[in-house]
Amino acid sequence: MAYEYLITEITEQRVGLIRLNRPKALNALSPELMAELGEALMAFDADPNVGCLVLTGNERAFAAGADIKAMAQATTVDMLNNDLIARWETINHLQKPIVAAVSGFCLGGGCELAMACDIIVASESAVFGQPEINLGIIPGFGGTQRLTRTVGKYLAMEMVLTDRRLTAQEALALGLVNHVYPVETYLDEALKLAARIAAQAPLAVRLAKEAVRKALELSLSEGLTFERRLFQMLFASADQKEGMAAFIEKRKPQWQGR
Numbered sequence: 001m002a003y004e005y006l007i008t009e010i011t012e013q014r015v016g017l018i019r020l021n022r023p024k025a026l027n028a029l030s031p032e033l034m035a036e037l038g039e040a041l042m043a044f045d046a047d048p049n050v051g052c053l054v055l056t057g058n059e060r061a062f063a064a065g066a067d068i069k070a071m072a073q074a075t076t077v078d079m080l081n082n083d084l085i086a087r088w089e090t091i092n093h094l095q096k097p098i099v100a101a102v103s104g105f106c107l108g109g110g111c112e113l114a115m116a117c118d119i120i121v122a123s124e125s126a127v128f129g130q131p132e133i134n135l136g137i138i139p140g141f142g143g144t145q146r147l148t149r150t151v152g153k154y155l156a157m158e159m160v161l162t163d164r165r166l167t168a169q170e171a172l173a174l175g176l177v178n179h180v181y182p183v184e185t186y187l188d189e190a191l192k193l194a195a196r197i198a199a200q201a202p203l204a205v206r207l208a209k210e211a212v213r214k215a216l217e218l219s220l221s222e223g224l225t226f227e228r229r230l231f232q233m234l235f236a237s238a239d240q241k242e243g244m245a246a247f248i249e250k251r252k253p254q255w256q257g258r
């Protein structure tokens, strides 16, 4: 499908790549772009030829936030509009893992979008921040919640209250990103990582993602019970039989996704 604000492709390694493509506006996340992103995410999530997704921007900007020009005159009712929220929330409902490949500005809604992904690969030029306070607003898509759970209360407070920004190396040290690579290679490295995931048993990948994400929401005992149920469920899959038989027979497994 052709998009106006995105470039998408499926690689030979079963990775669904989505590039945000509003370079002149530093990939500001307009309602139109977010509508397309919601569609592209859902399409790749449903596509059996895709095992893992990668979301990226360009070298200068992953995304400099939600589109301020599109939001400047908005009312509370506009902001409560279900359609708008749904466009942003699609990423929270993906069954397949999604890797953010971040370079340059990763600010406001851009940082929140990256944090909504499952793994973050950054270039050395990436800058993470929540500058909403400069606009008289606060983060609205997880910037006070996901960021705090990752970097802790005190730093999150400083970032949200003063627009303190993190370099890629700081983000790496804080566990906000998985890897930092040179600008020339960060996207290839993100694609390689996604390809490794896409080569695994699809059902196990899906349930592993679900279980790890639940760890942030459930108590330990609820989480352990949840994990055990998913673990037990996988013993009904052909891929569990195949994976273990392949190990014993010293060969590569052939996954069927069922």
Ligand code: DAK
Pocket: 024, 025, 026, 028, 029, 064, 065, 066, 067, 068, 069, 084, 085, 088, 105, 107, 108, 109, 110, 131, 132, 134, 135, 139, 140, 141
């Ligand atoms: N929105 C619209 N346009 C933007 C933009 C943005 N966020 N960021 C940059 N641009 C545009 C600039 O206006 C400029 O356009 P022209 O003037 O050329 O037409 C072009 O991109 C290049 O930007 P600059 O000329 O400013 O470039 P610089 O290198 O000088 O500066 C910058 C780069 C990233 C430091 C600067 O552009 C900047 O500060 N941008 C704004 C960053 C920001 O404040 N971001 C947070 C926005 S608020 C929600 C979901 C999401 C959100 C809230 C709720 N729900 C689902 C409820 C998120 C809110 C936000 O993200």
